[in-house]
Amino acid sequence: MDNLKLMGLKSHDCHVLMQDLLLVPIRGILPKNVRQVITRLCLFFNVICRKVIGPTRLDELENEAIIILCQLEMYFPPSFFDIMVHLIVHLVREIRLCGLVFLRWMYLIERCVKILKGYVKNPYRPEASIVERYITEEAIEFCTNYMSEVEAIGV
Amino acid sequence: MMLSMMISGPRQPGNDIDVCLSPLIEDLRLLWDEGVEVFDVYQKVNFNLRALLFCIINDFPAYGNLSGYSVKGHHACPICEENISYHQLKYGRKTSYNRHRRFLKRNHPYRRLKKAFNGCEQDRTAPSPLISEEVYNRVCHVEVTFGKTLKNSSVKNIWRKKSIFFELPYWSKLDVRHCIDVMHVEKNVCDSIIGTLLNIKGKTKDGINARKDLVEMGVRLELQPQPHGKRTYLPPACHTLSKSEKISFCN
Numbered sequence: 438m439d440n441l442k443l444m445g446l447k448s449h450d451c452h453v454l455m456q457d458l459l460l461v462p463i464r465g466i467l468p469k470n471v472r473q474v475i476t477r478l479c480l481f482f483n484v485i486c487r488k489v490i491g492p493t494r495l496d497e498l499e500n501e502a503i504i505i506l507c508q509l510e511m512y513f514p515p516s517f518f519d520i521m522v523h524l525i526v527h528l529v530r531e532i533r534l535c536g537l538v539f540l541r542w543m544y545l546i547e548r549c550v551k552i553l554k555g556y557v558k559n560p561y562r563p564e565a566s567i568v569e570r571y572i573t574e575e576a577i578e579f580c581t582n583y584m585s586e587v588e589a590i591g592v
Numbered sequence: 593m594m595l596s597m598m599i600s601g602p603r604q605p606g607n608d609i610d611v612c613l614s615p616l617i618e619d620l621r622l623l624w625d626e627g628v629e630v631f632d633v634y635q636k637v638n639f640n641l642r643a644l645l646f647c648i649i650n651d652f653p654a655y656g657n658l659s660g661y662s663v664k665g666h667h668a669c670p671i672c673e674e675n676i677s678y679h680q681l682k683y684g685r686k687t688s689y690n691r692h693r694r695f696l697k698r699n700h701p702y703r704r705l706k707k708a709f710n711g712c713e714q715d716r717t718a719p720s721p722l723i724s725e726e727v728y729n730r731v732c733h734v735e736v737t738f739g740k741t742l743k744n745s746s747v748k749n750i751w752r753k754k755s756i757f758f759e760l761p762y763w764s765k766l767d768v769r770h771c772i773d774v775m776h777v778e779k780n781v782c783d784s785i786i787g788t789l790l791n792i793k794g795k796t797k798d799g800i801n802a803r804k805d806l807v808e809m810g811v812r813l814e815l816q817p818q819p820h821g822k823r824t825y826l827p828p829a830c831h832t833l834s835k836s837e838k839i840s841f842c843n
Binding site: 441442443444446448451452454455459462463465466467468470471475478482485486500503504506507510511512513514515516517518519520521522523524525526527528530531534535538541542543544563564 | 600646647649652663668669671676679681684686687688689690692693695696697702708709710721767768771772773774775776777778779780781782783784785786788789790792795797798801802803805806809829830831833835837838839840841842
């Protein structure tokens with residue numbers, strides 16, 4: 438932040454930034470049209486990550502995504518449009534066919550994988566050290582069930 | 593149900609991941625064809641459990657490995673396939689997938705604007721996504737050999753292999769086999785927006801080459817680079833922030 442850079446963001450940081458935070462700093466510093474596009478993009482991501490989306494709204498959302506992309510084309514340079522930006526068009530189709538986004542995303546699993554990675558003590562045998570610590574932890578939690586007045590703090 | 597699998601090795605399996613997945617496919621076939629006997633604790637009876645692989649979710653490079661579609665190059669989008677419109681940038685040396693106006697409705701006013709977009713009207717209609725059986729017809733003839741082979745690029749095909757998932761009897765009937773990971777898309781879009789806004793070196797999509805491309809395409813000529821002696825001056829675009837604006841952004 439000190440040298441006016443925002444680097445090394447993880448995917449969940451980007452998620453929060455996109456959903457809530459990015460709307461705030463661009464207020465008042467960008468021209469109105471550019472600000473509106475970015476705000477609409479943020480709101481679009483916000484809507485498709487909601488827990489409830491009415492099926493009648495999906496058509497509206499699909500059009501919204503296309504219009505946002507067209508407006509981005511007006512303001513941003515052509516090299517901005519790599520394949521990832523193109524994929525926004527197809528997101529709503531997948532919601533229609535596969536169900537809501539929050540049922541399919543991987544934040545939970547990635548977090549779990551992070552914990553499992555931390556279990557690795559011997560890098561030559563990663564699987565074995567994960568198993569060893571996992572079993573120990575399960576055993577300890579199981580034992581604490583037998584002790585009254587003790588609550589697991591979760592190691 | 594969560595199933596974890598670890599493929600160990602010094603480097604990623606890449607296109608050969610099918611070999612490592614074959615035990616999984618074997619189990620999934622068993623679950624679909626015959627089913628397994630499972631005990632229900634609530635009703636205290638045994639029943640036959642069958643399961644179906646609904647869709648798989650992965651990030652975009654892995655999408656290419658698992659589905660056998662090459663997600664690089666000009667036809668990178670596996671949903672539009674050959675109908676995607678791309679534009680090779682001469683100076684930026686990238687492919688840009690613009691022209692999203694074709695997805696708009698027929699009579700949308702944006703279709704008729706010239707100057708704001710790439711200098712021409714857009715009258716093409718949106719590409720229809722591939723139907724399930726079409727994909728199967730395309731991949732069923734592709735032959736592959738896994739492992740290290742001598743590269744012979746005699747036939748260039750955007751489908752690199754027939755994915756091992758097609759051994760499941762229902763796989764060719766499904767409409768969406770692979771989901772696009774919203775998480776991954778969101779991250780990349782966010783990265784490029786922030787990189788472009790804050791003009792972070794190496795992350796920004798704007799620069800002298802991008803401006804040269806704009807000149808080449810013949811749009812937004814007010815942004816073209818102007819040589820001033822030894823230096824080149826890039827006029828500020830509408831998304832450029834000045835230093836004081838950047839400071840207020842970061843605060």
